[in-house]
Amino acid sequence: MKILMLCTKFSLSENDPWLTNELADSFQELGHEVTVLCLDWAAKPGSTRSTLKLGSGVEVISIPPVLVRSPFGFVTRILKWSLSSFSAYSISRKLVKQRKFDAVIGFSPAITMALPIMALARDKQLTSLLIQWDFFPHHHRQIGLFSSGISFFVARKVEETLIRKFDVIACMSPANETYLRSHYPIRDDQKVCITPVWGKETPLPGVDRTEIRQKYSLPQDRPLVVFGGQLVHGRGLEDLLWAAKLSHQRGSSVTFLVIGSGSLESLVEASIEQCGGNLIWISRIPRDEYVGLIKSCDLALVCTVRDVDVPSFPSKTIDYLRVGLPIIASVESSTDYGDYIASLGVGVSVEAGEPDMLLESIEALLGDTDKMKAMSELGPVRFKEVFEVKHITSQLLDMVV
Structure with missing residues (x-):
């Protein structure tokens, strides 16, 4: 064809x-x-x-x-x-x-x-x-x-x-x-x-957590919650930044790592000083390097915006699952994304627009080592079962042939 x-x-x-x-x-x-x-x-x-x-x-x-x-x-x-x-x-x-x-x-x-x-x-x-x-x-x-x-x-x-x-x-x-x-x-x-969105199964880079964090000047002894993607409207950055400010104000060790570039870079930069050491920003890097970097983190964050009725399914999910990162989703109430990742056993969700609840959910999940381990192990399994691109192409071919 x-x-x-x-x-x-x-x-x-x-x-x-x-x-x-x-x-x-x-x-x-x-x-x-x-x-x-x-x-x-x-x-x-x-x-x-x-x-x-x-x-x-x-x-x-x-x-x-x-x-x-x-x-x-x-x-x-x-x-x-x-x-x-x-x-x-x-x-x-x-x-x-x-x-x-x-x-x-x-x-x-x-x-x-x-x-x-x-x-x-x-x-x-x-x-x-x-x-x-x-x-x-x-x-x-x-x-x-x-x-x-x-x-x-x-x-x-x-x-x-x-x-x-x-x-x-x-x-x-x-x-x-x-x-x-x-x-x-x-x-x-x-x-x-x-x-659903898709990704290709490729060999993951060997990652030494200590070396990677040292390379990017990341804290060695604090939990890192990563958000990767475009820094543009509609990605829920406001909730993420507010949660980082709350983390700093409360003396929490939870640190938010933002990886990406876009029209809202200035908003992230302006928030770094207000968040102390609880917010770190790294501009966009090639995907193979990005995968190695997020693998050194503890949790992954998906954010969308409040007060919208359009259901979203963020593509950043794919790399999170590939490397085995449990997912915290702050998403609009109209989407089925949060329920879906929960049903797969790879994450939990809160409603967008609730940064206080978002931070509490992050701290609760980080404190549950058994749940973290189970989600981490299931991530790559679910990726291969559901999101590997060969499954998607087969589905699409069935529809067009």
């Missing part, structure tokens, strides 16, 4: 793969031919188009977005989406003519690839699959990135139209499927399946 993957995030560094890399590689390893068209939303100004073939055999065409500045933020975003989408459309059209693909895989938000999706949907020889990771623009409005006026209305209508173009929609959890059906007018003949 020839597969075209449309995405806005794909790593060109093979030692720092992202979820899209692992999915493409897995399809390729099963004998399928994968071409990735990445409209690289994070490309630096002045970047140009590049084409390369990875060691797995996956061919990647990476193009930068088209940037047009406007005094109005909404206008800037619309121009970026529309003009960049047109650029991706012209390339995808040529690829489809040349290679005769059997399936196309896209990722939400669909609006970032609007024109290619509209064009490919007309090709009845192609089976189209959307991986529904987030619910644009509902979540974006609820965390303050979108106004509730005309811009939201237009974005919602466009996203709804694009979602209806796909043959199959893959949601991350049952709560995600429920949200999809209640907020988007999908067609009766569209297939919907449940496929």
